[in-house]
Amino acid sequence: MKKTTIIDVAKSAGVSIGTVSKVLNNKDYVSVEVKKKVQDTIERLNYQVNANARSLKALKTNKIGVIVSDISNIYMMSLAKVIEDRVRSMNYHMLIMSHNEDVTTEREVLQLILEQRVDALILVPTGGNVDMIQSVINNKIPVVIVDRKVEGITSDIIVDDNYYGSYEAVSYLHSLGHTRIGVIHGTENISIGKERLEGALAAIDKLECSKDKSLIVAGKFKAEEAYKATIELLLLPERPTAIYCCNNRMTVGMLKAIQEQGLKIPEEISIITFGDSTQWELVQPPLTLITQSLLRIGVEAAAILKNRLTMTESFEPKQIVIRPELLIRGSCSKPQQ
Structure with a gap:
């Protein structure tokens, strides 16, 4: 059974999280009518107060929560390390958890992070739990969303220009003479999956490439699914x-399949991927890829949080879109005649 959260209480009672917190901590003025409504809701929902979370924003804790999609993803861990270095330079500590692309798990880890009374949150979202995330923002806890866009949330956001990156990837392959290009894409209900696929399809449509639908296959951002797709x-x-291949996790499965089929890269097949450059430097030949700037994302996220945490005046949410770059290495060549 899902644990009832303070956000559930606020939503059911029709009040803010701050009002529930005031009732729980018996601080500041709350009308008798509202106080009774909150207390009745707490009893009805059987909400158990966490001693470590009696107020979401009562005291400064010098903690910043970071929630990523998958801690086994090298890109996500590299991103977390960059953020940690920046957070530590601000004299903050980082708490990290992952949701594994599951909406229910994301809600649970959001609650766990909030119970630690974090001063701010950096989130790689699933695309769900919009109401909960917006409630956190409304409660004056700064939230920076990275890597993906989520409709319905008013927050600072840092993302790659995924459409542009994919368009460049296909365009480069076409410039070498490839017209029959396979695309292994991610889950389309996540913004990066949708945008990267759209960019690739736009390039295929504009350039003289095969429009054979069997060349477009789903890897679902998983190595095992990308293996099957390859x-x-x-x-x-x-x-x-x-x-x-539209992300680094799927590239693992793609490479395994190519190796098992005994094909030589790039003599018999050229490959290009979207992801962090450091992961593929030791692969032979080193992979050509659309790069993601981990350092810039970390610097931008830390700078936004520093301003949010120190400035007394509020400012409009920022949206930073980082244009990725094509890094040409040894995994692409002209097609065999």
Whole structure:
């Protein structure tokens, strides 16, 4: 059974989280009518007060919560390390958790992080729990969303220009002479999955590339799914001469499939991926890729939080879109004649 949170109480009672906190801590004025409504809701929902979370914003704790999608993803851990370095320079401590792309888990870890009374939150979202995230923002806890966009949330956000990056990836392969290009894309209900697929399809549509729908396969941002998708591409009657893989986690599965099929890179098939450059430097040949700037994301996130935490006057949410770059290495060549 899902644990009732202070946010659930506030929503059910039709009041703010701050009002519930005032009732729980018996601080500041709350009308008798509102106080009774909150107390009745607490009893009805059987809300158990966490001693460590009697107020979401009572005291400064010098803690910043970080929630990522998957702690086994090297990109996410590299991003967390950059953020940690910046947070520590601000004399804050970082608390990190992951939701594994599950909306229910995200809600649970959000509550756990908030119970630590964090001063701010950096979040790689699932795309769900909009009401809960917006409630946190409304309660004056700064939230910086990174990597993905979420409709319905008014927050600072730092994302890559995913559409542009994908368009560049396919365009580069086309410039080498590839016209039959496979695309392994992620989950489309997440903004990066949708935008990267749209960018790739736009390039295919504009350039003289094959529009064979069997060349576009879903990897769902998982290595095992990308492995299956790559095998599917390589066993086509006319296989692609190049493959663009839309994230680093799926690239692991793609490389495994290519290796098992005994194909040489780039002599027999060219590949390009979207992700962090450091992960693929030791692969032979080193992978050509659309890069993501971990350092800039970390610097921008820390700078926004520093301003949010120290400035007395509020300012409009910032949206920073970082244009990725094409890093040409050894995994792409002209197609065989």
